[in-house]
Amino acid sequence: MGTMNRKEFLKAAALGTAGVAAAGMLGSVVMASEEKETSFEGKKKFAGIGSVREVTDDIYYVGASEKRTQLFENVYPIPRGVAYNAYVIDDEKTVLIDTVDRSVTGQFFENLQAVLDGRDLDYLIVDHMEPDHSSAISEVLVRYPNAQVVCTMAAKVMINNFFACDITDRAVIVTTGDTLNVGKHTLTFVQAPMVHWPEVMMSYDDVSGTLFSADAFGSFGALNGNLFADEVNFETEWLPDARRYYCNIVGKYGQNVQDVLAAAADIDIRILCPTHGPVWRENLGWILEKYDKWSRYEPEDEAVMIVYGSVYGGTESAANRVAAELSGLGAANVCVYDVSKTHVSELIGEAFRCSHIVLASITYNMGIFTPMKNFLLDLEAHNLQNRTFAFIENGSWSPVSGDLMKEITDRLEGSRYAADKVSFFSSPSAADADALRQLAQAVFASMGDSADSQEEAEEEETSSVKWRCTVCGYIYEGEELPEDYVCPVCGVGPDKFERVEE
Numbered sequence: 402m403g404t405m406n407r408k409e410f411l412k413a414a415a416l417g418t419a420g421v422a423a424a425g426m427l428g429s430v431v432m433a434s435e436e437k438e439t440s441f442e443g444k445k446k447f448a449g450i451g452s453v454r455e456v457t458d459d460i461y462y463v464g465a466s467e468k469r470t471q472l473f474e475n476v477y478p479i480p481r482g483v484a485y486n487a488y489v490i491d492d493e494k495t496v497l498i499d500t501v502d503r504s505v506t507g508q509f510f511e512n513l514q515a516v517l518d519g520r521d522l523d524y525l526i527v528d529h530m531e532p533d534h535s536s537a538i539s540e541v542l543v544r545y546p547n548a549q550v551v552c553t554m555a556a557k558v559m560i561n562n563f564f565a566c567d568i569t570d571r572a573v574i575v576t577t578g579d580t581l582n583v584g585k586h587t588l589t590f591v592q593a594p595m596v597h598w599p600e601v602m603m604s605y606d607d608v609s610g611t612l613f614s615a616d617a618f619g620s621f622g623a624l625n626g627n628l629f630a631d632e633v634n635f636e637t638e639w640l641p642d643a644r645r646y647y648c649n650i651v652g653k654y655g656q657n658v659q660d661v662l663a664a665a666a667d668i669d670i671r672i673l674c675p676t677h678g679p680v681w682r683e684n685l686g687w688i689l690e691k692y693d694k695w696s697r698y699e700p701e702d703e704a705v706m707i708v709y710g711s712v713y714g715g716t717e718s719a720a721n722r723v724a725a726e727l728s729g730l731g732a733a734n735v736c737v738y739d740v741s742k743t744h745v746s747e748l749i750g751e752a753f754r755c756s757h758i759v760l761a762s763i764t765y766n767m768g769i770f771t772p773m774k775n776f777l778l779d780l781e782a783h784n785l786q787n788r789t790f791a792f793i794e795n796g797s798w799s800p801v802s803g804d805l806m807k808e809i810t811d812r813l814e815g816s817r818y819a820a821d822k823v824s825f826f827s828s829p830s831a832a833d834a835d836a837l838r839q840l841a842q843a844v845f846a847s848m849g850d851s852a853d854s855q856e857e858a859e860e861e862e863t864s865s866v867k868w869r870c871t872v873c874g875y876i877y878e879g880e881e882l883p884e885d886y887v888c889p890v891c892g893v894g895p896d897k898f899e900r901v902e903e
């Protein structure tokens with residue numbers, strides 16, 4: 402009975418013929434332990450290569466996943482865990498591409514040691530210096546004292562800032578177009594500043610057509626042995642987390658992503674190796690198209706998301722009425738979110754997906770309900786553009802949240818408005834239900850190829866006239882203020898109202 406050498410072992414692991422192959426390999430390893438013919442001497446070392454996979458010839462995955470951390474970057478919930486990807490090119494020279502977060506250094510070093518199998522490490526390429534990929538740099542440099550660090554000048558400075566680790570004597574500073582030959586493989590470096598940090602670069606292997614893409618094309622979610630996107634049901638199980646990852650981590654820097662996509666168009670990319678989530682070796686056009694759309698701030702779906710902030714249920718009721726009206730009109734997959742219960746990172750992801758956003762908020766401290774305000778400011782921070790909005794405001798004595806929400810969405814490039822806001826006191830009346838129906842109709846009419854109705858909505862928006870009560874601040878909307886009008890909040894007449902100049 403023969404035994405597998407190291408490369409045969411890793412190749413078998415890469416083929417993913419799990420049960421049979423694993424049983425066979427385990428047998429081989431046990432045999433190897435007895436016969437001392439391979440480097441995997443016994444069960445303990447077998448366990449140590451738990452997450453190693455072969456990506457393609459000479460290229461191995463040595464990263465690791467974890468499911469213990471609750472908040473990625475201490476901000477984003479990751480109930481499906483997260484993977485920190487690192488890769489080794491095993492050529493005449495040995496190359497490690499990125500390291501991992503400190504939470505998984507144990508698994509990472511076991512993987513690295515197993516793949517190097519006693520060889521020294523010649524190069525550590527730092528594509529991205531953020532500590533979730535660089536926390537193991539210091540230890541790599543100690544374990545492999547001959548390794549040189551290949552990185553941008555910005556990364557070299559940041560390594561020193563973060564880790565007080567001076568790599569001056571070991572740094573090979575590269576810039577776009579520089580190459581590194583390591584035997585059969587030659588790596589070409591492409592700087593990708595602000596995708597999503599300034600020091601980022603990508604490394605392209607000419608032999609395999611592999612682009613080591615740093616955070617680009619990454620996703621939240623732990624790898625469960627399945628390394629490749631074609632080994633999982635990506636569209637249904639991974640896409641929401643991939644979108645949430647992109648929009649929240651990289652979303653602000655759409656133009657920088659567009660620049661990288663333009664540069665990538667001239668490269669024969671056959672494999673995408675990101676620093677998080679699955680590796681892409683099939684159907685690359687699908688994920689590239691998603692990135693193109695997200696980074697141009699174009700909605701992925703012609704769909705409505707309704708986000709409400711409600712305390713006593715009146716605003717929630719109005720939001721649900723609009724959802725039902727939309728559904729009755731034929732809008733599919735309407736999504737309704739309670740802004741207090743849904744993590745803002747999920748709302749950001751959905752806002753990047755949907756073409757239409759209906760915002761319903763109570764008035765709180767004469768402002769926007771705090772979680773809603775946080776969401777809108779986060780949308781602005783992530784540079785969302787080209788969405789169609791509609792507003793519902795509620796207030797127990799002086800509703801103002803609608804105009805205040807619009808002040809924020811006005812600052813987003815390409816914002817459009819499907820309808821006049823609906824304003825009501827405390828809980829929607831039958832008359833308010835009519836207004837909500839009209840709002841839903843206007844939103845529905847603005848969907849699809851209804852550019853004309855979009856223009857009409859914009860026209861109406863610009864021609865709307867507002868009157869402010871100088872006593873309590875209440876806003877009345879209409880071309881003329883009725884002569885017998887009484888402020889519903891403080892009871893004063895029209896002589897106390899002034900026209901709002903916009």
Ligand code: FEO
Nearest residue numbers: 531533534616676
């Ligand atoms: Fe995964 Fe920007 O670090």
